[in-house]
Amino acid sequence: MDRMKDKVVLVFGAGSVGPGWGNGKAAAVAYAREGGKVVCVDVNHEAARNTLEVIESESGEGLALVADVTKSQEIASVIEATMQRFGRIDVLHNNVGINAPGGAAEATEESWRRVMDVNLTSAFLTCKAVLPIMERQGGGAIINISSLAAIRWTGYPYVSYYASKAALNHFTRAIAVEYAAKGIRANAILPGVMDTPHIQKQISGYYGTADEMKAKRDALSPMKRQGDGWDIAWASVFLASDEAKYITGIELPVDGGLHVTVSGSLG
Numbered sequence: 001m002d003r004m005k006d007k008v009v010l011v012f013g014a015g016s017v018g019p020g021w022g023n024g025k026a027a028a029v030a031y032a033r034e035g036g037k038v039v040c041v042d043v044n045h046e047a048a049r050n051t052l053e054v055i056e057s058e059s060g061e062g063l064a065l066v067a068d069v070t071k072s073q074e075i076a077s078v079i080e081a082t083m084q085r086f087g088r089i090d091v092l093h094n095n096v097g098i099n100a101p102g103g104a105a106e107a108t109e110e111s112w113r114r115v116m117d118v119n120l121t122s123a124f125l126t127c128k129a130v131l132p133i134m135e136r137q138g139g140g141a142i143i144n145i146s147s148l149a150a151i152r153w154t155g156y157p158y159v160s161y162y163a164s165k166a167a168l169n170h171f172t173r174a175i176a177v178e179y180a181a182k183g184i185r186a187n188a189i190l191p192g193v194m195d196t197p198h199i200q201k202q203i204s205g206y207y208g209t210a211d212e213m214k215a216k217r218d219a220l221s222p223m224k225r226q227g228d229g230w231d232i233a234w235a236s237v238f239l240a241s242d243e244a245k246y247i248t249g250i251e252l253p254v255d256g257g258l259h260v261t262v263s264g265s266l267g
């Protein structure tokens with residue numbers, strides 16, 4: 001119950017795009033259940049509020065703030081509000097990520113740039129803002145939510161997603177090494193097939209029905225079922241907590257073993 005006690009956690013993308021538990025919402029609530037003070041940031045104010053309401057209903061503490069992760073000024077305002085209220089930032093959790101369809105010949109230049117901006121530049125901007133604070137404090141932990149798509153073809157033609165998540169992995173490793181001696185750890189989590197509102201909304205178009213999508217995704221996993229937001233949440237709590245104090249620069253698949261298989265294609 002107290003693995004995050006006295007820690008201030010900043011979660012970008014702490015809401016959920018639909019009812020239920022997305023990865024970001026579950027992570028924010030899990031950090032709070034372990035005693036962390038959680039700043040829930042989302043481009044959608046209602047989504048951030050909803051997550052904070054869950055936290056407060058369980059006697060947790062936090063803030064709900066609005067910001068678009070692609071905008072450095074909005075990130076700066078979030079950092080300022082967090083420092084004013086809590087005076088420190090121990091954990092930075094970057095959850096925001098989007099997909100856009102298309103292989104290299106089909107994807108539009110606009111969609112490529114947008115995906116890079118939301119999935120990759122966002123993490124650069126939040127890290128740029130938070131790292132000096134963690135350095136002054138003498139430590140911190142960064143969790144970047146990547147994807148199994150960073151290291152595998154997952155069956156969908158979405159080249160910008162693959163490229164952005166692969167770059168996010170190495171961005172994470174670079175920070176891990178550069179800041180290791182300063183007490184700051186950085187790790188990436190690679191979700192596999194997770195049953196979240198994000199998936200229902202973003203890629204259900206690849207299937208006839210939601211049931212068909214679920215059946216295919218369940219079958220793909222060696223465990224014969226998808227994971228959920230809580231699998232990502234608890235992996236995040238572990239990597240952010242002092243239990244993982246000697247772990248940095250890793251990419252942790254949370255995928256029921258999917259990354260080990262050779263037939264990982266949803267297409």
Ligand SMILES: NC(=O)c1ccc[n+]([C@@H]2O[C@H](COP(=O)([O-])OP(=O)(O)OC[C@H]3O[C@@H](n4cnc5c(N)ncnc54)[C@H](O)[C@@H]3O)[C@@H](O)[C@H]2O)c1
Nearest residue numbers: 013015016017022023024043068069096097147191194198
């Ligand atoms: N569900 C899966 O199967 C799966 C698999 C691999 C990776 N992932 C990764 O997990 C993450 C998504 O997890 P989720 O379930 O919480 O998704 P989600 O789509 O529910 O997103 C969480 C929140 O991010 C917010 N958001 C979107 N754009 C934003 C922006 N520009 N600025 C600030 N907030 C913004 C949304 O409003 C939403 O409330 C992504 O990084 C995704 O690539 C998911």
